[in-house]
Amino acid sequence: MPAHDILRLMMVPQARSLRHALGGHEVKSLRVALGQVRPKLGDLQTNGDKLLQFIDRAVQAEADVIVFPELSLTGYLLRDLTFDVARTLADREVQALVEASAQIDVLFSFVEETENHQFYTSSVYASQGRILHVHRKIYLPTYGLFEEGRHFARGQHIHSFACANHRAGIAICEDAWHPSVPYLLSIAGMDILYIPSAGPGRALSSEPNSGSQQFWERLLRTYAQLFTCFVVFVNRVGFEDGLFFFGHSAIAGPDGELIGMIDSHDEDLQVYALDLSKIRKERHQSPFLRDEDAYLTLRTLERVLEEQS
Amino acid sequence: MMQSERVTKICETLEEHVDGTLPVLVEFLRQEVEKAGFDHVVFGLSGGIDSTVVAYLAVAAFGRTRVHPIMMPYKLSSAASVADAKQVAADLDLPLTLIEITPQIDAYFAQQENATPLRMGNKMARERMSIIYDQSALFQALPLGTSNKTELLLGYGTQFGDLASALNPIGDLYKTQIRRLAHLLAVPMSIIEKPPSADLWENQTDEGEFGFTYEEADAILHLLIDQRLHAREVIEQGFNANVVASITRRIRQNQYKRRMPIIAKLSSRTIGVDFRYSRDWGM
Numbered sequence: 028m029p030a031h032d033i034l035r036l037m038m039v040p041q042a043r044s045l046r047h048a049l050g051g052h053e054v055k056s057l058r059v060a061l062g063q064v065r066p067k068l069g070d071l072q073t074n075g076d077k078l079l080q081f082i083d084r085a086v087q088a089e090a091d092v093i094v095f096p097e098l099s100l101t102g103y104l105l106r107d108l109t110f111d112v113a114r115t116l117a118d119r120e121v122q123a124l125v126e127a128s129a130q131i132d133v134l135f136s137f138v139e140e141t142e143n144h145q146f147y148t149s150s151v152y153a154s155q156g157r158i159l160h161v162h163r164k165i166y167l168p169t170y171g172l173f174e175e176g177r178h179f180a181r182g183q184h185i186h187s188f189a190c191a192n193h194r195a196g197i198a199i200c201e202d203a204w205h206p207s208v209p210y211l212l213s214i215a216g217m218d219i220l221y222i223p224s225a226g227p228g229r230a231l232s233s234e235p236n237s238g239s240q241q242f243w244e245r246l247l248r249t250y251a252q253l254f255t256c257f258v259v260f261v262n263r264v265g266f267e268d269g270l271f272f273f274g275h276s277a278i279a280g281p282d283g284e285l286i287g288m289i290d291s292h293d294e295d296l297q298v299y300a301l302d303l304s305k306i307r308k309e310r311h312q313s314p315f316l317r318d319e320d321a322y323l324t325l326r327t328l329e330r331v332l333e334e335q336s
Numbered sequence: 337m338m339q340s341e342r343v344t345k346i347c348e349t350l351e352e353h354v355d356g357t358l359p360v361l362v363e364f365l366r367q368e369v370e371k372a373g374f375d376h377v378v379f380g381l382s383g384g385i386d387s388t389v390v391a392y393l394a395v396a397a398f399g400r401t402r403v404h405p406i407m408m409p410y411k412l413s414s415a416a417s418v419a420d421a422k423q424v425a426a427d428l429d430l431p432l433t434l435i436e437i438t439p440q441i442d443a444y445f446a447q448q449e450n451a452t453p454l455r456m457g458n459k460m461a462r463e464r465m466s467i468i469y470d471q472s473a474l475f476q477a478l479p480l481g482t483s484n485k486t487e488l489l490l491g492y493g494t495q496f497g498d499l500a501s502a503l504n505p506i507g508d509l510y511k512t513q514i515r516r517l518a519h520l521l522a523v524p525m526s527i528i529e530k531p532p533s534a535d536l537w538e539n540q541t542d543e544g545e546f547g548f549t550y551e552e553a554d555a556i557l558h559l560l561i562d563q564r565l566h567a568r569e570v571i572e573q574g575f576n577a578n579v580v581a582s583i584t585r586r587i588r589q590n591q592y593k594r595r596m597p598i599i600a601k602l603s604s605r606t607i608g609v610d611f612r613y614s615r616d617w618g619m
Contacts, residue, residue: 068614068616068617068619069616069617102616104614104616105614106612106613106614107611107612107613108613108614108617228360230356230357230360230361231353231354231356231357231508231509231513232353232356233349233352233353265367266363266364266367266368266371267614267616268614268615268616269364269368271360271363271364292359292360292363
């Protein structure tokens with residue numbers, strides 16, 4: 028399929044989204060629970076039970092959706108354990124969480140094994156007891172302390188997906204450090220960007236918060252403002268082999284302001300209400316999405332890549 | 337800029353970076369000790385700044401009833417160090433276990449003619465660590481390491497002696513940063529300000545043995561390790577070429593102390609090479 032057709036296909040849902048979800052004067056609120064958990068490395072049973080408990084708590088708190096960090100079912104520094112903790116979408120531990128989405132939507136992450144035995148860092152968005160969307164992590168950091176490229180296959184797809192009254196997109200941790208991912212999701216109609224993460228911090232810093240933590244906060248707010256969407260960042264906590272995951276899960280609104288943040292590196296569950304009508308107001312006031320020339324981007328990319336090849 | 341000014345400036349920056357680490361280190365100790373299935377910790381308390389900082393951190397993490405410092409002086413250990421260790425234990429209201437290592441050290445070296453001070457120092461360090469691991473079983477306590485980043489990089493420690501431990505909360509902090517941490521923890525000034533010594537022989541100081549100061553070493557290590565400058569570039573910044581060369585040589589020569597023993601690779605899954613699991617796997 029020619030690239031411009033793909034782009035056109037991607038753009039269809041956006042129009043639907045604006046008409047379907049954000050038109051009219053109805054105030055739509057979405058209660059988002061941030062499930063800032065500390066998984067136990069390689070222990071699917073313990074982690075699965077914990078996620079189910081958090082889901083219960085989020086249900087009690089009348090959340091509409093609960094979001095868990097990257098690899099919340101398995102832990103992060105898996106190395107050779109990748110082989111043992113990998114599950115298919117049909118496997119019991121995955122289905123238990125999908126079934127729990129009968130009450131509220133659930134976004135969780137695990138090591139997905141496909142039929143042809145490729146291993147991905149995947150995030151599943153489940154709703155009403157079924158899988159609505161699977162995002163496979165595209166950008167696998169393999170530098171410094173990271174070795175994801177050694178263990179995982181690289182995701183190949185970027186899709187937004189329709190939820191009850193909005194469209195969402197998922198970027199797993201490092202995916203969000205590549206602006207092309209939120210850009211493409213934005214063109215594809217994203218109203219909420221979910222960023223499940225396993226972000227390690229460096230506590231040695233001249234600022235009260237670690238350098239990467241500050242960068243994340245800037246990034247959330249900037250994306251939220253530029254793409255006039257909500258950005259939901261859920262980062263894990265705890266230590267793995269001395270590596271410190273800093274938590275500080277947060278949500279930014281389409282005006283670029285923080286709506287809420289879990290100001291700690293402890294396990295926690297917090298629910299924040301997103302006023303989805305803010306998207307309508309911001310996109311009217313700051314019509315970056317309207318004015319974005321995706322075809323110019325496409326033509327320019329094609330030309331530049333052609334020249335470089 | 338003069339070298340001394342440059343050293344001061346770099347060390348000031350290094351120190352400033354320490355301020356946010358306290359809660360992380362306390363949480364590190366709590367979580368890693370709990371994961372290992374323990375709720376007590378044990379370590380050697382010499383009266384020096386490193387083990388004192390670890391004592392203060394441990395008390396912050398576990399309270400006084402779960403922290404077990406062991407003092408293991410040799411007959412030639414400096415009386416001042418012994419007094420400092422006792423003072424730290426008293427300040428923190430910790431029960432101090434005192435185990436003299438003189439009998440076993442002297443018994444061993446009575447049969448070894450002309451042992452060098454280095455051999456004796458290493459033997460004592462290993463004797464102490466052997467005691468710490470035995471006391472670990474007694475107290476059901478996890479052994480904490482007390483080596484800082486400067487020592488680890490310069491290889492200024494005894495393999496399987498003071499370099500051994502189950503967990504090391506201060507191994508990513510340079511000596512000058514340990515001093516800042518000590519200030520934050522309200523460690524007595526007398527301990528912060530005294531010249532660091534491995535106390536291997538009378539009036540020994542680390543800096544006397546190195547031929548450079550910790551500040552100088554930390555500034556150079558920061559440029560070489562964290563900033564990834566070439567030794568040549570560090571010298572171009574005005575640092576003493578001999579000191580830079582000495583530090584560079586020490587880092588390389590002591591790499592073996594920072595690794596597990598290497599294994600002759602024969603199979604397709606060799607421990608440490610392609611049998612790769614995080615330690616947390618077993619926790």
